[in-house]
Amino acid sequence: MKKMILNPISMFFIGLLLGVGSRLLDIYTENLGNIFSQMAIWILFGVLISIYSRSKTKAMINIFPFCIGMLITYYFVAFISKGVYSTVFIIGWTVFALLSPIIAYFTWMTKEKGIFPKIISIGIIVVSLLSSVILFDRIRFYDIIINGIMLYFLFVKKIER
Numbered sequence: 001m002k003k004m005i006l007n008p009i010s011m012f013f014i015g016l017l018l019g020v021g022s023r024l025l026d027i028y029t030e031n032l033g034n035i036f037s038q039m040a041i042w043i044l045f046g047v048l049i050s051i052y053s054r055s056k057t058k059a060m061i062n063i064f065p066f067c068i069g070m071l072i073t074y075y076f077v078a079f080i081s082k083g084v085y086s087t088v089f090i091i092g093w094t095v096f097a098l099l100s101p102i103i104a105y106f107t108w109m110t111k112e113k114g115i116f117p118k119i120i121s122i123g124i125i126v127v128s129l130l131s132s133v134i135l136f137d138r139i140r141f142y143d144i145i146i147n148g149i150m151l152y153f154l155f156v157k158k159i160e161r
Contacts, residue, residue, distance in 0.1 A: 006053055008065045015069025018045075022070070023077035039096075039131040040146040042070075046100065047124060047150055050107035051159055059108040060101035067097035092135075111159045121154040 004010065018036075026033035035041055046063055053059035071093055078085045110121045125147055132143045 002052060003054075006049065006058070006062055008061050011049065011062045012065035012069040015066040015071075016073045019070035019073030019075075020077055023074045023081070023083070026078075027081060027083065034140075035142050035146075038136050038143070040128045040143050042067075042096075043124065043128045043131075044146050044150050046104065047107055047110075047153060050104040051111050051153060053104070053108060054161060056105050056108045059104040063100045063104040064097070067100045071097055110154050111161070118155075124154065125150060 005014075022033075022036040025036050045066070049063050049066060050059040053062050074093075075085060075090060077083070106120050107124065110117045110124070128147055128150065129139060129143065132139045
């Protein structure tokens with residue numbers, strides 16, 4: 001089952017669906033829209049895709065189509081619904097998507113032994129929290145929950161590879 005889901009084609013389609021879903025949540029719900037418009041949830045998805053991929057290369061290959069799919073449909077739905085969106089955010093998310101394979105490479109390593117994987121894990125949590133403060137003005141309750149889930153998967157959960 002994991003092999004069926006964690007492949008570039010499935011990841012692209014899951015990204016497409018989550019992009020549409022995220023944009024529709026922005027339009028029709030305030031709370032869920034806020035959660036799916038910020039980086040913490042997408043960092044969590046990226047962490048899960050990366051650590052459950054079978055290798056560093058697979059993590060890189062899986063995350064890129066996921067991010068691109070999400071971007072395509074999110075901004076397509078924003079465009080056709082005449083929604084408000086910022087060029088700065090489009091550029092920022094595009095840079096994030098383009099860098100996602102490199103980030104996935106290092107994220108995959110977080111489940112290895114040693115100090116370097118722990119440093120990477122701490123860095124992921126710090127970047128997630130800082131993105132909430134710098135880009136979205138503060139840490140919210142759901143950021144704490146999302147980062148708590150990330151802490152579990154990065155530091156506690158054993159992953160069989």
